[in-house]
Amino acid sequence: MTEKPVQRRPGGRTARNRENVLRATADLLLSEGYEQLTFARVAAAADVAETTVYRRWPSKVHLAADALSELARVENPIPDTGTLEGDLRELLSQVVALIERPEVRRVILTVVSLAGDAEVVRAKEVFWEARFAGAATIVSRAVERGELPSDTDPYEVIEDLAAPAYFRLLVTGRPLDSRLVERSVALALNGPNIRSMPGPDRHTSASIHG
Template sequence: MSETSVRRRPGGRSARVRRALFDATIEVLHQHGASGLTVREVATRAGVNEASVYRRFGTRENLMIEALLSHSEQLLPIPDTGSLHGDLVAFATEISAYVTSPLGSALLRVLAAAGDDPAVDRVREQFARGRFTLAGDIVTRAIARGELPDTTDARLVLEMLIAPLHLRALLTREPIDDEAPRRLADAIVRGFGARPDTTGAQHG
């Protein structure tokens, strides 16, 4: 068996340790917030030596960023339905379900909380940048299919989709109805001059 095969073996010890650390990090963030998270507590919950956490991630902030990105990739995968409208509806539906769940709502408040900790600010900024980069594939694919102009601002498209959902979850606390994802997708498709989605009834 090659060294590469060993390194990439699914379910190996390294993967299990990372999963345990990420799960523990999310638990601590949920309970104590970003400012209250310590590497020692995460390591203890995960059953891992504290020094090994620093060897793997370098800093507390890196650990939080990687844990949040891994968590979001699991629960909020970037959809690929074959159309811009379908992708937007699917992604908004995922986000709606997540931000209204107990854990998702709590983590959203953690990330949105104002504070004086520059390290936490960096976590929030880098996490958001990472998610926008991944979700930008929705727009990149739409441009390649000719659904959007090649000058389309991917971040603006995603902000227009996500912001109303976060507004309701964080500020107004209004329920997000089942039709909200489709209404948002319809508005974005029209607003950016996208080619009409003739298969919209199949997505959602």
């Protein structure tokens, strides 16, 4: 009887190494901060060769950005509640819960302080491109359901939604509470693109609470 060849998952080892490296990076970032992050420490924690880390990530800035993107993807999955309002509320609630964690807040503030570094700027661009691409799914589904006009700019909707939370985090320090979530959802739902949608029932109403 001829034995069947073992089916190996394409890129299995590479995928596992990447997962281990990003997990180790996130753990180090959140527990000890960006300043203490090194390729050598990440490689040791992930049980991979240091060259494995260097080959994939050109700098610790890119490594940190990739790890934070993966953390956000896992802990902030794109919601699908069936309505635009529900999706926006759930998305922002997840974001607020994540950035309210002291260790996450510390990393964000540290990275922002490095804004003059060209590598940091590019890494942040990659991070936000990935986050916006995922969140844009919410807008695309809303267009398909007829809740939004077809020319709605997904980036503008998500910017309207998330900007107040990051303004409070980075500038004023005011609470990231449920009032902020409801107010931000209402602002996003009444943005210029959404107001252009005909019909009184294009979305359920959202009152501004603050």
